[in-house]
Amino acid sequence: MKYIDEYRDARIARALVADIARCVTRPWTLMEICGGQTHTLMRYGIDELVPSQITLVHGPGCPVCVTPLEIIDKAILIASRPEVIFVSYGDMLRVPGSHSDLFRVKAAGGDVRVTYSPMEALKIARAHPERPVVFFGIGFETTAPANAMAVWQARREGLRNFSMLVSHVLVPPAIRLLLNSPRNRVQGFIAPGHVCTVMGYREYEALAGEFCVPFVVGGFEPIDLLEAILMLVTQLENGRAEVENQYVRSVKYEGNLPAQAIMQEVYEVCDRKWRGVGLIPQSGLRLRPEFAAYDAEKVFNVEALATEEPAECISAEVLQGLKKPVDCPAFGKRCTPESPLGAPMVSAEGACAAYYQYRRHAVPA
Amino acid sequence: MCLAVPGKILEIQENSENRTARVQFGGITRPVQLDFVPEAKVGDYVVTHVGFAISLLDADEADRTFKLLEAMGMLEGEL
Amino acid sequence: MNDDPKPEFTCPTPLPARDTVLLGHGSGGKLSADLIREVFLPAFQNPVLARLDDQAIVSVNGLRLAFTTDSFVVNPLFFPGGDIGSLAVHGTVNDLAMGGAQPLFLSAAFIIEEGLPMEALRRIVDSLHRAAAAAGVEVVTGDTKVVEKGSGDGLFLNTSGLGLVPEGVRLSADQARPGDRVLLSGSIGEHGIAVLAQREGLEFESQIVSDSAPLHTLVAAMLAAAPGAIHCLRDPTRGGVSSALNEIAGQSHVGMVIDEQAVAVREEVKGACELLGLDPLYVANEGKLIAIVAPEAAEPILTAMRAHPLGQGAAIIGSVRESNPGVVAMRTVLGTTRIVDMLVGDQLPRIC
Numbered sequence: 001m002k003y004i005d006e007y008r009d010a011r012i013a014r015a016l017v018a019d020i021a022r023c024v025t026r027p028w029t030l031m032e033i034c035g036g037q038t039h040t041l042m043r044y045g046i047d048e049l050v051p052s053q054i055t056l057v058h059g060p061g062c063p064v065c066v067t068p069l070e071i072i073d074k075a076i077l078i079a080s081r082p083e084v085i086f087v088s089y090g091d092m093l094r095v096p097g098s099h100s101d102l103f104r105v106k107a108a109g110g111d112v113r114v115t116y117s118p119m120e121a122l123k124i125a126r127a128h129p130e131r132p133v134v135f136f137g138i139g140f141e142t143t144a145p146a147n148a149m150a151v152w153q154a155r156r157e158g159l160r161n162f163s164m165l166v167s168h169v170l171v172p173p174a175i176r177l178l179l180n181s182p183r184n185r186v187q188g189f190i191a192p193g194h195v196c197t198v199m200g201y202r203e204y205e206a207l208a209g210e211f212c213v214p215f216v217v218g219g220f221e222p223i224d225l226l227e228a229i230l231m232l233v234t235q236l237e238n239g240r241a242e243v244e245n246q247y248v249r250s251v252k253y254e255g256n257l258p259a260q261a262i263m264q265e266v267y268e269v270c271d272r273k274w275r276g277v278g279l280i281p282q283s284g285l286r287l288r289p290e291f292a293a294y295d296a297e298k299v300f301n302v303e304a305l306a307t308e309e310p311a312e313c314i315s316a317e318v319l320q321g322l323k324k325p326v327d328c329p330a331f332g333k334r335c336t337p338e339s340p341l342g343a344p345m346v347s348a349e350g351a352c353a354a355y356y357q358y359r360r361h362a363v364p365a
Numbered sequence: 366m367c368l369a370v371p372g373k374i375l376e377i378q379e380n381s382e383n384r385t386a387r388v389q390f391g392g393i394t395r396p397v398q399l400d401f402v403p404e405a406k407v408g409d410y411v412v413t414h415v416g417f418a419i420s421l422l423d424a425d426e427a428d429r430t431f432k433l434l435e436a437m438g439m440l441e442g443e444l
Numbered sequence: 445m446n447d448d449p450k451p452e453f454t455c456p457t458p459l460p461a462r463d464t465v466l467l468g469h470g471s472g473g474k475l476s477a478d479l480i481r482e483v484f485l486p487a488f489q490n491p492v493l494a495r496l497d498d499q500a501i502v503s504v505n506g507l508r509l510a511f512t513t514d515s516f517v518v519n520p521l522f523f524p525g526g527d528i529g530s531l532a533v534h535g536t537v538n539d540l541a542m543g544g545a546q547p548l549f550l551s552a553a554f555i556i557e558e559g560l561p562m563e564a565l566r567r568i569v570d571s572l573h574r575a576a577a578a579a580g581v582e583v584v585t586g587d588t589k590v591v592e593k594g595s596g597d598g599l600f601l602n603t604s605g606l607g608l609v610p611e612g613v614r615l616s617a618d619q620a621r622p623g624d625r626v627l628l629s630g631s632i633g634e635h636g637i638a639v640l641a642q643r644e645g646l647e648f649e650s651q652i653v654s655d656s657a658p659l660h661t662l663v664a665a666m667l668a669a670a671p672g673a674i675h676c677l678r679d680p681t682r683g684g685v686s687s688a689l690n691e692i693a694g695q696s697h698v699g700m701v702i703d704e705q706a707v708a709v710r711e712e713v714k715g716a717c718e719l720l721g722l723d724p725l726y727v728a729n730e731g732k733l734i735a736i737v738a739p740e741a742a743e744p745i746l747t748a749m750r751a752h753p754l755g756q757g758a759a760i761i762g763s764v765r766e767s768n769p770g771v772v773a774m775r776t777v778l779g780t781t782r783i784v785d786m787l788v789g790d791q792l793p794r795i796c
Contacts, residue, residue, distance in 0.1 A: 010778050
C-alpha cells in the first residue's frame with residue numbers, strides 16, 4: 001500500500017538507526033505522545049533497534065485510557081436503557097467502568113453497536129426515528145471534527161432522536177501538565193502526527209519555548225518514528241529546543257482549517273478529568289449550548305452523575321511516562337488484558353496492553 | 366490513538382449535502398467524506414480517519430523527503 | 445533527594461466478575477480457552493478430551509475413528525465464497541482432516557429462527573448437499589428445531605463428523621518438537637474479512653472471497669509425501685493463525701518463531717485490515733492449514749502441497765524452538781522480534 005509499505009523498509013530503518021547511533025553521545029529520555037505511535041514502537045520492536053542510551057517512555061495519548069470513569073459510567077447508564085441504541089467505536093467496549101462495561105451491557109441485552117464512523121450512527125438514527133440513538137463521541141483532536149460533523153449534520157436535518165455523549169480531550173494541556181511536574185524526566189517529545197494534521201503545531205511552539213524542550217511532529221510508521229527520533233536527538237545533542245515536522249506528507253503548520261472551523265462551531269473548551277491523571281484545566285471539549293438538544297448528558301439527565309475518584313493507581317504514572325508498564329507489580333499477574341485493572345491495559349493503544357501483547361522484553365535476542 | 370490511513374481518490378460524488386469520494390486503500394474501496402479537504406481531486410491521496418479525509422497528502426513533499434531516506438538506505442547498504 | 449516510598453498498588457478498577465458468558469467467550473481466543481478450562485474440562489474429565497485437538501480419535505475394536513462436532517453461527521448467512529451450509533461441511537470435514545482422518549459421514553442439525561424465508565433455507569440445504577458431495581461425505585442423519593423469532597441469527601447449524609484414521613497416522617497438538625518446521629498452506633485472513641465485509645457493506649475492487657474449502661485431499665497428499673513426518677495439523681479458524689500456533693505451542697510446551705515476511709496476505713485483506721486496525725494474524729480462515737513437520741520432510745511436503753490446488757501458496761513460515769515454551773514470537777520485517785499473543789476476546793475495529 002502506497003505511503004505505508006515504503007515506510008516499513010528495513011534498509012532505511014537500519015540507516016536511520018545507524019545515524020541515531022552516530023549522533024548520540026549521552027542518555028536521552030524521549031516520549032512519544034500518541035498511543036498509535038506506542039503501538040508501532042512495540043509492534044516493530046523499535047526500542048530494540050535504537051541505541052540503549054535512548055529511553056522511550058510512553059505518553060497519555062490514548063483517549064480510551066484517559067476517558068474519565070464517570071463518562072464510562074454515564075455511557076453504561078444510557079446504554080442500559082432498553083429503548084436506546086448506543087453506538088460506539090470498538091475501542092470503548094471493554095473499558096471498565098465502576099461496576100460494568102459496555103460489553104456486559106450488550107451481553108445483558110442492551111442494543112450496543114460498534115461503528116468505525118460517526119456518520120454510521122446518523123444512518124442508524126435516520127433508520128430508527130422512534131428510538132433514541134446515542135453516539136459515544138470520544139477521541140483527541142483527530143476525531144473531534146468528524147464527531148462534530150455528525151452533530152452538525154443531525155441539527156441541520158432536525159434529527160431529533162440523535163444525541164452524542166461527548167468526551168474529547170486535548171493534547172497540549174496534558175503535555176503542559178507533564179512538563180510542569182517536578183518528577184518529569186522527558187527531554188524531548190514526538191508530537192502526535194494525526195492530532196497535528198488537524199490542529200497544526202503552533203501550540204507546541206509555546207511549550208518548546210517555555211520549557212526548552214524540543215518537539216518533532218511524527219508519523220505512525222516505523223520509518224516515521226525512527227526519523228523523528230533522529231531529529232529529536234540531533235536537536236538535543238546540539239542544545240536546540242524547537243518544533244520540527246517529520247510528518248510533512250500529512251501535517252502543515254496551520255493544520256486543517258475547515259476541520260478546525262467545524263470544531264469551533266460545535267464545541268467549546270472545558271475542564272476535563274483524565275482517568276488516572278486527574279483534572280486538567282481547559283483540556284477537554286464539550287458541545288456548545290446551542291447544541292444542547294444533541295447533548296446526551298442533557299437529554300438523558302446524567303450530568304449530575306459523579307463517580308468517586310479512585311485511590312492513586314499506577315496508571316497515572318504510566319500515562320505520565322514516570323513508570324513503564326513492567327514496573328507495575330500487577331502487570332501480567334493480576335492485571336492482564338482479560339482482567340484489566342486499569343485503562344492502559346484495556347485499550348489496544350494503551351501502553352500496558354502494547355507491552356503485554358508484544359511482550360518483547362520476554363524474548364531473548 | 367488516531368488510526369488514519371492514506372488512500373487514493375478514485376471518484377468524487379457531490380450532492381447538496383456534502384462531497385463524498387470513493388477512496389482506494391490497497392485493493393479495497395470505501396466512501397470517504399471530503400468536507401475537510403475541499404481542494405482534493407480525483408487521483409489525489411488523502412489521509413482518512415473514521416470515514417473523513419483529514420489531510421490532502423502532499424505527494425511532492427513526500428516524494429522529496431522519501432528520496433532522501435532512500436538514498437540514506439542505499440548508502441548504508443554499501444558501507 | 446526524598447524518594448517517595450513505594451505505594452501499595454491497589455488499583456481502584458474492580459476485577460470484573462466472571463458471572464456471565466460474553467460474546468468474547470466464543471471468539472477462539474483466551475476467553476474461550478478459559479471457558480473450556482474452567483467449565484467444560486472439569487465436567488468431562490477424560491484423556492481424549494484433554495488433548496483439546498480439533499477432533500477426538502477413539503479406538504473401537506481396533507479401528508481408529510475420528511469424531512468431531514462444530515456449530516456454525518455465522519452472520520450473515522450468505523457471503524462471497526459460501527454460506528453457512530457449505531461452511532458447516534468444510535469446517536467439520538477439516539476438523540476430521542486435521543486428525544489425518546478420511547472423512548466419511550456427517551450429521552446436520554438445524555436450529556431455525558421462526559420467519560427465515562423458505563427460499564433461504566432451500567439454498568443453504570442445497571449448498572450443504574453440494575459441498576458434502578464434492579468432499580465425498582454423506583449426510584446420514586440430522587435434526588430440525590425451530591425457535592421463536594429473536595432467538596437466533598436466522599439459522600444455527602451444527603454438523604458432527606465421523607472419519608477413519610489410517611494406521612500409523614498420529615497427529616496431535618502435543619506432538620510438536622524443537623527443530624520442526626511450521627508450514628502454512630496459503631494466504632490468510634480471507635474468510636474473516638469476506639464475512640465482515642458482507643456484514644458491514646465494505647466494497648472491494650476485486651472481491652474478497654471466503655477461502656472456505658475441504659482440506660482432506662490436501663492432507664492426504666501431504667501424508668503420502670512424508671509418512672510419519674507430520675506431527676501436527678491445525679486449521680486456523682476463529683482466532684486466526686495466532687490462536688492455532690499458540691494452542692500448539694502450549695500443548696506441546698515448545699516455543700515458535702515465525703517470519704513475518706513469509707506469511708502471505710492478499711492486498712485486499714491487507715487494505716481492509718489497515719483501515720479497520722485489524723491484524724490478519726487474528727482473522728479467521730476456513731480453507732487453510734498449519735502443519736508442524738519434521739525438518740527433513742519440510743521440502744517434500746511443501747512440494748506436495750504446492751502441487752495441490754488448495755496448497756499452491758504454501759510456504760515455510762517458521763520453526764519450533766525449545767526456548768520460551770508456550771510463546772510464539774515473530775521476526776518483523778525490520779528484523780526485530782515481537783510476541784504473537786493470543787487475543788483475549790474478539791478483535792474489534794478500532795479508531796485509536
